[in-house]
Amino acid sequence: MNSVADKLVNAKEKTRPLVTSWTRAQQRHDSLMRWVFVGSAALVSAIIFSIIVFVGMQGVKTFADVSPLEFFFSTDWTPTSNSFGALPFLYSTLLLTLLSVVLAVPLALSGALFMAKIAPKWMREILRPATDLFVGIPSVVYGLIGMTFIVPLLGRMTGGIGYGILPAAIILAVMIMPTILSISEDALRALPGRLEEASLALGATRWQTMWRVLLPAARPGILTGIILGMGRAIGETMAVFMVIGNSPQMPKSLLDSTTVLTTAIVKDMGNTNYGTTWNNALYLMALVLLVISLALILFIRIVAKRSELK
Amino acid sequence: MNSRVTDKLATVYFWVSGIAIIALLAAFLIRILGDGIPHLSWHFLFGRPEEIVAGGGVGPQLFNSFYILFLSLLISVPIGVGAGVYLAVYAQKSKFTDLVRISVEVLSSVPSIVFGLFGFLLFANLLGLKFSILGGAATLSLLNLPVLVRVTEEAIRTVPESYWEASLALGSTKWQAIRKVLIPAALPTLITGITLVAGRALGESAILIYTAGLSVSRFFPDFNPLKMGETLSVHLWYIQAESLVPDAKNIAQGSAALLLIVVLVFNLLVGIPSRILQKRLTGGK
Numbered sequence: 001m002n003s004v005a006d007k008l009v010n011a012k013e014k015t016r017p018l019v020t021s022w023t024r025a026q027q028r029h030d031s032l033m034r035w036v037f038v039g040s041a042a043l044v045s046a047i048i049f050s051i052i053v054f055v056g057m058q059g060v061k062t063f064a065d066v067s068p069l070e071f072f073f074s075t076d077w078t079p080t081s082n083s084f085g086a087l088p089f090l091y092s093t094l095l096l097t098l099l100s101v102v103l104a105v106p107l108a109l110s111g112a113l114f115m116a117k118i119a120p121k122w123m124r125e126i127l128r129p130a131t132d133l134f135v136g137i138p139s140v141v142y143g144l145i146g147m148t149f150i151v152p153l154l155g156r157m158t159g160g161i162g163y164g165i166l167p168a169a170i171i172l173a174v175m176i177m178p179t180i181l182s183i184s185e186d187a188l189r190a191l192p193g194r195l196e197e198a199s200l201a202l203g204a205t206r207w208q209t210m211w212r213v214l215l216p217a218a219r220p221g222i223l224t225g226i227i228l229g230m231g232r233a234i235g236e237t238m239a240v241f242m243v244i245g246n247s248p249q250m251p252k253s254l255l256d257s258t259t260v261l262t263t264a265i266v267k268d269m270g271n272t273n274y275g276t277t278w279n280n281a282l283y284l285m286a287l288v289l290l291v292i293s294l295a296l297i298l299f300i301r302i303v304a305k306r307s308e309l310k
Numbered sequence: 311m312n313s314r315v316t317d318k319l320a321t322v323y324f325w326v327s328g329i330a331i332i333a334l335l336a337a338f339l340i341r342i343l344g345d346g347i348p349h350l351s352w353h354f355l356f357g358r359p360e361e362i363v364a365g366g367g368v369g370p371q372l373f374n375s376f377y378i379l380f381l382s383l384l385i386s387v388p389i390g391v392g393a394g395v396y397l398a399v400y401a402q403k404s405k406f407t408d409l410v411r412i413s414v415e416v417l418s419s420v421p422s423i424v425f426g427l428f429g430f431l432l433f434a435n436l437l438g439l440k441f442s443i444l445g446g447a448a449t450l451s452l453l454n455l456p457v458l459v460r461v462t463e464e465a466i467r468t469v470p471e472s473y474w475e476a477s478l479a480l481g482s483t484k485w486q487a488i489r490k491v492l493i494p495a496a497l498p499t500l501i502t503g504i505t506l507v508a509g510r511a512l513g514e515s516a517i518l519i520y521t522a523g524l525s526v527s528r529f530f531p532d533f534n535p536l537k538m539g540e541t542l543s544v545h546l547w548y549i550q551a552e553s554l555v556p557d558a559k560n561i562a563q564g565s566a567a568l569l570l571i572v573v574l575v576f577n578l579l580v581g582i583p584s585r586i587l588q589k590r591l592t593g594g595k
Contacts, residue, residue, distance in 0.1 A: 030486070033484075033485040038400065039392070041393040043393070044459060045413040051420065051452075054428055054431050055427060113324060118321060118324050136506075136573045136577050138513025139516075140515050140543045205313050231419045234421065235421025236421075241547070242551070269427075283431075286427045290424050293420060297416050301415075
């Protein structure tokens, strides 16, 4: 009556799980680490909130001395005589961003269609690292190219100095092109194959298929790419600083020296003391930049939700 | 013009635009490297910068670039990987998870100059770090953070579900499974991601002007993280915009070439460590 089976049957009370101090330590570590992970996730949220709060609080102080009306709608920026009109910066930022997107989109979309549908494998293997490398080039290096090559070229062509929105837009277009390209390409690749097959089966050529079927179908993804590109263009600082001329005035032409929000901050931050109205106005500009990039992200989420519903 | 001719023309157009993109990059690289490499010398790479006379080097700036990069990764990798693991492993569909995801997205779209101002307010002013290497590194780590979170989450999601289930089925705790199974299996992808982040952080300048400052320590190399620490990319901007040295253009071109070479090396290196690891993890297959 002493077989192994009998022992197991009669040993009910002995088969409790073996809980040693080592096991308990592991379980303690487990619950501790769970909180570490939750904590680092919470920290990421806390960081973005504190950025908004810190920059916002400092920026809003400007309104103690400057009316919102003046800040957003006056074109007179002479802080030394207490005029804080930021309209030229807002206007130039908008113009620069739109122009750079307009310059970047055609090449980016052509590149995306080329990579997604036409290019053979070896060509893709050259193009993909090439677009990655575009993203990797530091923005000061882009700025230097603009300063030593594009600005003199434009100057010679027009007889002016060559600084202004146009060279900045050209540089920015090159910088945001890879962003738009790679996101659009992903969107094109993610389309179900039946769309393309049905179009080709109806006798459409490859070009007709791409232009009438694939591009419209990939519109939400392409839009996301363009908006992310816009975000990069709005926030870019150093490359723009080196080619835009930095006069605080409304640009009369695309080759007139002007200032955008980001470069206004860089230019004046070193000359102002912390706590002065001038300094606070710079924080207010940073807050405007922050609000714009928040709005762009929300817009992308809405676009994504819409296309999911369809 | 019939549709077939249009199609042919379109194909030609797409090839031209694809080649144009590559040609553009090649022109950029040739221009920067061609202009800059002649200025690179032993003295330029390791010499001290000059304020007024020609012939200054960028030694301290080069050192500071890597020092700040190292410190910023030291700060951001644990937090970024932690948050990424949370999103990949623990996150359920909840308000908190949504909040974290939106935060990561918003954080990755914040313009770098805004990080710079925030860093100036928090680290330089409130915490009293002044313009310092530590303040710069801490601010720079904010830029790295969202990318690291995303990279970690994606890397862990590429590990097959069965690894995770098998580990738990053997009685491991979640932490044991993360530490001994998920992270080692995701390591090659993770390292690729971190290398890309490092390459990007190395070229960043707008963040560092008003957090790490525009001058360098009198000693070289100076490991004191509370000293000012101008980096190479900030130096490239500074020397063009404000400096008085007569050979500013040469120094700028040399620095640009140097930066580009470092970025190229980072981009080329991306594949190597992960490939070696892959080999070791899969037993040489």
